[in-house]
Amino acid sequence: MFDRVEAFYRPGTVREALRLLQNGKNRARVVAGGTDLVVEADRSIRFLIDITHAGLSYIRRRGKACVIGATTTMATLENSPAIRALAGGILARAAATCGSVQIRNMATLGGNLANGSPAADTATPLLALDAEVVLADARGRRKIPLTAFYSGLRKTAPGKALLIEVVIPALPRGGRWSFQKLGRTESDISLVNAAAGLQLDSKGRAKWARIALGAVAPTPIRAVNAEKLLVGRKVDESTLAEVCDQVAREVQPITDVRASAEYRREMCRVLVRRALEECAAGTGCSL
């Protein structure tokens, strides 16, 4: 499938990787774990630039933020005590649902985002976590919110740029979190996934809320109107019903061989409800 590839590079630094990417023009592609790229089998690729040795595999604390290098694997995220402790472990849990053990040993966080799939399982919790991404190109580095990273179906901001790391800023105090995924079997691309974050005030009203969904729109999305509905209210049955109705209005699922749009829309309600209930109960994610 890569019989047209002329060269395979394994740069040791980001600078070197960027130079190779620049030189390769449209025919160079970055490869990390290769679990999307190999399946895609794009015949226009002539140069592959393997960035897994460019020093981007790390999980660090930077001030109050948690920073994750782009080539950190799903297996690492799944098992990292820091990530399991972060925000009820929703990112670790999402990573743990990606494919099989073999896939998770190869698949990277950066690849999951850069691939631009609306069903990317780590994108949803990262949206709920207000994550930002650091991009680098020949002109330098810039940090943008993850919401700005996605520009359309399978379209992402990097273009010629390299995704360097993901930054998770300080989290609201006492935040409660949940991640939910629905697939047909245990190792499946999400039919729908959802992540939620909730901060309650002393009276049990939502002070701050995040609701994110995957696989139900051209990009992973936040249901901002549903979030707004929630803030300032008690998380009771009638609020949940209203919020879930709003979520169902905010998503734009499609029908394909895996599931119908109607079913996906219905599942958005179910998963968001489950996520918010889990948040409200404060039980957090269990791995």
Added chain:
Amino acid sequence: MSSGRTVVGHNVRKVEGVKLVTGGPAFTDDIQLPGLLYGKILPSPYAHARIKRIDTRKAKALPGVHAVLTYKNVPRVPHTTAGQAWPEPSPYDTYLLDSKVRFVGDRVAAVAAESRAIAEKALRLIEVEYDVLPAVLDMEQAMAPGAAVIHDEPDSKGIYDASRNIAGYILRGIGDVDQGFRDSDRIFEREYRTQRQQHCPLEPHITISWLDGDGRLVIRTSTQVPYHSRRQVAMILQIPVSRIHVIKPRMGGGFGGKQEMLLEDICGALALAARRPVKIEYTREEEFYMARTRHPQILRMKMGVKRDGTILASQLTVVATTGAYGSHSTTVQGNTGSKVLPLYRAEHMRFECHVVYTNTPVAGAFRGYGCPQGFFAQETLVDEIANDLGIDPVEFHRQNVIRLGDTDRLSAQLGEGKEGLPRIVRSCGLPECLDRAAAAIGWTGKRQALPAAGHLKRGVGMACTMQGSGIAGIDWASAFLKMNEDGSFFLQTGAADVGGGADTVLSQIAAETLGVSLDKIVITSGDTDTTPFDVGAYASSTTIISGGAVKKAAEKVREQVLRMAAKMLDTPVENLTCGDNRVSAVGKSATMTEIALHSMYKEKTQIMDGASHFNTDSPPPFCATFAEVEVDTETGKVRVLHMATAVDPGTAINPAQAEGQVEGAVAQGLGYALTEELVLDGAGRPLNPNFLDYKIFGAKDMPKLTTILVETDEPLGPYGAKSISEVPINGPAPAIANAIFHAIGVRFRKLPIRPEDVLRALREKETVADDQCV
């Protein structure tokens, strides 16, 4: 059943196990040939079209291309690809290459080139102009007046009614169903639908073909039917059987999909044209739609019962589609009647089936061979009847199922494409299967448990099934044994081990009969030059039929060994016994090595013999499948918690391998019940020909499995063995459907039972309930 036996009934290691786990060369692809070319088939992009113009000049001119074949430069010989005994009961409606294509994926042309990339490029350079014809995709419309005729060619043979797209028609019965229904207190009738399932073998179809030093065509191939393939390739390529050598190496599964001469003909044709070795290996995608599938069916099942639960009459009316070609069309569908209805002792039975052509991927043999469809209908209906009459389904089964000593008269009506032979139940562990599987699942307690609050509902369900062991009067096999100087024996058999462990089982039978340890048997199998004839691996026949041949051959050789020992030990043969790698009489003995050396160098005699074997009956293995499920009423997802399967395989020659067969069949049955379906779009193109979109049950999806072997002693089987590889695949779908009903009170009559369907049905049920309240 292993009392006194030293090899049979023991969990010996798979004879080729070390080779497999150490990754040594074993499979078809594990060979390197100088000058090997890559063969590739150009698949039709249309479901139904005539090739108006095909120009291969550019492809031929491409450097590295060594052969390009189209219908214009190959022989046109009508045949069937079904790997069945001659004369095959499937219609001769297939051609090596044709000027008409009948499904998306049908062969348009084939090339052989120096690399895969060049072969792919050559395919793109073939210019084809199609005259696109209306396609028939829906099996219910295939017979309608005005439907496009798929097989309008004049030279096909054995099609029931080509003008109406009917590949085959079956109508059989016993008694008088109408009378039976009149005598019944209650009549139940329902319609069921089953889907297109693919075998998904780990190793896709692969064939490598070349001309040996003598100019004979060698075909190294992953097949369940080496001998049938040799005969069919000879006919299609118009060369003598004697000029073909088929070799079946180790296989990565077949599940029926390789009871088919699928790539052997075209690969051989390319090798002959290129005069170079050629390999064709299907990609996973090609395997999904260019190989074979299970036959989709629409089944209408009607049963008449007495108030006390006695079944008086059963009637099954089926429309099935065989896809574009009639491979296994009437035989698979025949089984849907003959192996399913006689599970019950009803006096009156009627089975009618139309097998129709559609412009869809070709259906063929698939583990269960028509039974999973039939049992899904029958066992779901029976559960409904039992519930309706207020009888526990297990009790209902006990009351109605076929028993030891019974004769199944329907089988006599429904043989392999012709009148069959009556089936007599000479061994039957079904009552014990029911008891033990019910206990394993915790039936009584769970049936009575109160429904849980919340959105997770649990239920248990069950089904009983049976199968055959070889095709009565048709399947036959032979085996040959010769003794070596060290007291070991070469065993040659045409049987085709598909990975299920036939070589081990056959070696065990030989070792047991000769009184030697397993390491003294060296087996060669599935090679048409060096092993004697065998129909191949299908119809659950290998253990009983090939095993029967091995046992007979071993008995003859044992006679020779004993006679030789009698001379050596100066003792009458009657006083001698074989065992422990020696022949013994009271007070004296000779080792097998001594006997072999004596025979060869003193008596100048090679101890050797062979035997052939067939049965006039096909003893049924029985199975009880129990399932426990948990239904999420918010998502519609069904989680299977526990599958308890009890099987009566006769004697389990190798219990561990037998259990492995059950577990594998259950995994495939779970996919059939809940997730697997090859979906086509409105133009007949496959929408999910890959494992991301077509979901099979993986390791993480598997529920708790309890596998119980209820051994019986079958008089017609070697050491009492029947079969095990197919029967356990029949039960999961109905057992799960019944468990879902128990959990949520909704019946599902269409497979697979997808979360969406469950959710929709739950909503409809709520609506109905609400309406009733008003």
